Amino acid sequence: MDSSLYPKNxxxxxxxxxxxxxxALILVIMLGFLIRFTLPFISGLVWFxxxxxxxxxxxxxxxAGHPIAKFPNGLPLLIAIIKIFVKPELMPKVxxxxxxxxxxxxxWMAALITTKITNKKFIGIITALIVSLYPNxxxxxxxxxxxxxxxxxxxxxxxxxxxxxFFLSGFILxxxxxxxxxxxxxxxxxxxxxxxxxxxxxxxxKAFYFCTGYMLGxxxxxxxxxxxxxxxxxRYGLEILKSLNADSLKEEYPSIANFxxxxxxxxxxxxxxxxxxxxxxxxxxxxxxxxxxxxxxLASNRNLIAKILIAIRFPIFILGIIGFWxxxxxxxxxxxxxxxxxxxxxxxxxxxxxxxxxxxxxxxICLASISLSKRQLINESIRG
Numbered sequence: 001m002d003s004s005l006y007p008k009n010x011x012x013x014x015x016x017x018x019x020x021x022x023x024a025l026i027l028v029i030m031l032g033f034l035i036r037f038t039l040p041f042i043s044g045l046v047w048f049x050x051x052x053x054x055x056x057x058x059x060x061x062x063x064a065g066h067p068i069a070k071f072p073n074g075l076p077l078l079i080a081i082i083k084i085f086v087k088p089e090l091m092p093k094v095x096x097x098x099x100x101x102x103x104x105x106x107x108w109m110a111a112l113i114t115t116k117i118t119n120k121k122f123i124g125i126i127t128a129l130i131v132s133l134y135p136n137x138x139x140x141x142x143x144x145x146x147x148x149x150x151x152x153x154x155x156x157x158x159x160x161x162x163x164x165x166f167f168l169s170g171f172i173l174x175x176x177x178x179x180x181x182x183x184x185x186x187x188x189x190x191x192x193x194x195x196x197x198x199x200x201x202x203x204x205x206k207a208f209y210f211c212t213g214y215m216l217g218x219x220x221x222x223x224x225x226x227x228x229x230x231x232x233x234x235r236y237g238l239e240i241l242k243s244l245n246a247d248s249l250k251e252e253y254p255s256i257a258n259f260x261x262x263x264x265x266x267x268x269x270x271x272x273x274x275x276x277x278x279x280x281x282x283x284x285x286x287x288x289x290x291x292x293x294x295x296x297x298l299a300s301n302r303n304l305i306a307k308i309l310i311a312i313r314f315p316i317f318i319l320g321i322i323g324f325w326x327x328x329x330x331x332x333x334x335x336x337x338x339x340x341x342x343x344x345x346x347x348x349x350x351x352x353x354x355x356x357x358x359x360x361x362x363x364x365i366c367l368a369s370i371s372l373s374k375r376q377l378i379n380e381s382i383r384g
Contacts, residue, residue, distance in 0.1 A: 032132030040142035074179030174217025243350035323371030
């Protein structure tokens with residue numbers, strides 16, 4: 001009989017399995033890093049988009065002491081800090097390298113999140129492999145945009161939340177919102193569901209630790225505003241109006257030139273009036289927005305290969321929904337699902353693009369992986 005089956009060798013077998021699993025995870029992370037490093041630095045693909053120049057202009061305005069408000073201030077502030085310490089010609093390379101490091105870190109956190117919930121290291125490695133090879137996660141690493149930093153911060157916040165570091169999780173979540181304002185709905189929804197679950201276990205104080213961390217982030221933002229470091233950004237009314245002219249079939253960012261001044265001054269009232277006057281058109285817009293966000297990309301300006309690579313999200317989305325619904329009575333499943341729900345509500349109600357799913361894709365992949373695990377393991381993990 002094989003001696004490895006004897007009890008005296010059981011400890012060594014467990015240790016060996018642990019080492020093998022760790023080595024496999026390191027290899028997956030290295031693969032993800034190499035892909036993310038190669039795409040921007042060796043492929044010759046562009047790093048700048050139209051929005052990149054706006055972010056840089058905002059950063060220059062911050063340095064000059066006359067901040068302007070067009071996009072959220074997170075990325076412009078980061079660019080401004082980097083421009084102070086490095087030569088102008090090195091600034092893009094530093095930002096892209098930061099993207100590579102942050103995106104690689106997301107792979108590691110996704111593996112740990114799934115392993116913690118399922119208690120299965122193999123599921124964690126599968127999650128890491130999917131995230132490391134996921135086309136959208138790879139592609140946007142090469143752009144100087146807010147997607148990668150926001151995705152890293154959101155994933156880190158959820159990771160810390162699941163590790164019961166509620167205060168720091170709340171603060172990090174605010175920083176994610178500081179980079180991407182479409183994450184604004186995550187906090188109230190996550191706080192509400194935390195009150196529901198933690199109240200049942202007499203641990204409601206932990207929800208308020210989370211809230212306190214987020215409030216500290218808001219205080220930090222107010223201080224920057226008060227000292228004139230950044231300018232207040234109020235794009236919500238603008239986005240609401242643009243959503244009424246949105247055309248997901250073209251994926252063109254809509255204009256508000258056709259709105260009257262009174263309508264521009266009262267965007268919410270204008271939005272509601274549009275729903276009442278054009279219910280069928282409004283419903284079609286929202287259905288197109290939902291499909292363009294999670295289904296087959298609708299824009300005609302993409303080739304078939306690009307559409308197929310984007311459409312990979314659909315089976316992942318379906319598996320993620322199955323995973324959530326299967327474990328909907330468990331707190332951890334809600335913690336992963338809330339950011340996906342919050343982002344979907346924002347963009348289905350306004351305007352959607354395949355780009356906008358980026359920040360929650362690792363969490364969706366975690367949920368999809370969880371759907372493949374046995375239920376009792378997840379229950380044990382959450383109770384513990």
